[in-house]
Amino acid sequence: MRPLIATLLKELLLLYRDRMGLLVLFAMPAVLAVVVSLVQENVLKTTGAARMDVLFVDQDRQTLGPLIQEQLARIENLTLVTELDGRAIDVEQARRLVDKGRYEVCIVVPAGLTAAVRSRTGDQIAEAFAGEAVPGGPPPPHLSVYFDPLVQGVFRSSLMNALGRMALAMELEIKARALSEALPARVRQALGAATGRMVADPGLPTVQLDPSWGGRRLMGVVSEQSRLKRLPTSVQQNVAAMSVFGIFFIVLPLCGIFIRERQEGTLARLRTLPVGYLTILAGKMGAYLAVCWVQFGFIVLVGKLVLPLLGTPVLELGADTPALAVTVTLVALAACGYGLMLGAVAGTLEQAAMFGAVSVVCAAAVGGLMVPVYVMPPAMQTLSAFSPLAWGLTAIIEIAAREGSLASVQRELLLLAAFCAATLAVAWARFGRCDRPAST
């Protein structure tokens, strides 16, 4: 037991004196969690999930312009900007601002829209009473929407859908109103023609349309509420992802110390000691396991205390704390195993640092720590199933955000345990192997 504790304390002391290593271990994932959370807030903005300012230019200045403005103002998360510095915006200015990225979108109501719509409504009513459609004719007038070219397709389509719905409702209302006005006059005309005299007021029922008539839906589509008591937040996703990422970054200092031991000859000295290799490896793992826990706690504190100050939701970690503890421990053990294996296999510090960093970043990217797996191409989604970081992330999110338990993440935990065992076996075999000494 004494050698195990001595090794554990020695590793902690070495790490404590490696300031750059500590910076990598603690500051890097915390900074990433903050930055990615804030960046994701911006992504939500461009995908329509957060409030955004939209330039609105009314060139029509008749009835429809203000009506459209009123309808647009009802769309959730949109704030219409019609003036800048106290002056109405013109189309050129609006397009320039959008092209420069100052605003993501600009909506223009063209001049003559009201007149054109009135004319087309009259024509269509006349066609309806005539019982035949007139083919051809000029194209319909349209609202113009200018997007910042960098705005994502998801936001474009959601805004265009909203505008389309609004236009449809307005069109329906305009047509219905026009029909309700035209129908009594036509009936009077028809009665007059049939009776041979003008009928002033035959007592026909009239159609009363309130302003929201066209907007009232006959059939709706509703996104149902999740059965989870607390809905997952982006902070949970980001903190979990960056925790796993940070935990796996212990690979760098761990394999660095291992390789330095080999290069400086301390490994040879260790191998002359009356202590088994497993004790030495276990001591190293124990130290880094403790470091991973401190690191996880640090990132959680950032999620609970720092991120809310920057406007994100407070981090929630779910109710099953023991399950979360087991999961984080297994993620840490998998990372330790990988670090030890890399330290045992890599020839030089440079090799280990390069391969370690690149492999962890690749596994993180493939594992869905940076972008969700479901947006990846099929081949990458298949690869994702082999990333230990993906297993860790899935398990932590399942417990922290989806009210999961040990039973629901047992597959991921088994995979992490197997990965740890396999990498440790390689490290142990390599550690016990005898190398040719530097001098013969």
Add this chain to the structure above:
Amino acid sequence: MPPGLTGPGPAPHTLLLEAEGLAKTYPNSRAPALAQFSLSIAPGEIVGLLGPNGAGKTTAISLMTGLLPPDAGRVRVCGVDFREHPRQVRPWIGLVPQHIALYSRLTAAENLRYFGSMYGIGGRELKERVRACLATVGLADHEGGRIDAFSGGMRRRANLAVALLHRPRLLFLDEPTVGIDPQSRNLILERLAEMSRAGAGMLYTTHYIDEAERICSRVVVIDEGSVIAHGSPRELADAHPGCGDLGGLFLRLTGKALRD
């Protein structure tokens, strides 16, 4: 009191080390690094292992300390077969590697405490031994100094101190005085001589022939993996008249051609 022969150890045995017929050929190498190497060391004896670069000195030490498995031959320490009972034998031996095999970010005392703990030593005893060992190598005033802040001589002395901490019966010293000043060198040699007088056995490899003449009771000269001469410095001088000193004899035996 210098460390050595004062701690618990094996039953008294006439020979501390018996190496018989050791052979080693590395993978991807046709020539053997060591062939039919035999050596014995009695208590209190310092045996010098001399040879040019690449002669097989470090390979011999690696085989005798269990760092490498031999292709043939066997090693017994205090009568116990090393390969069969490594856990039993390891506390009886100490290794001073050619490299400074210490944790450079730890202090001298922290290094000693760590390696002492690995031998199962703890508490007050460990504290006393650390203090004694550092005093033995002249580092009593530097126990809190980090190894990476030490001079070359201090590092060499700390390297030696770690090997003495568990009071081994048999010490393997692989060029322990390389690259240090005469003062540090003198202190190390004095301490080794004291330990030898206290009964410790040592295998000492060096390129400094004068060191071997000064402290070694016997010398083994190897080249290209084979023993080419052995005996006391006096015996060797008598056997090869006209060489002047051990340095002249060494050059006559191993040649003047440069070795890589």
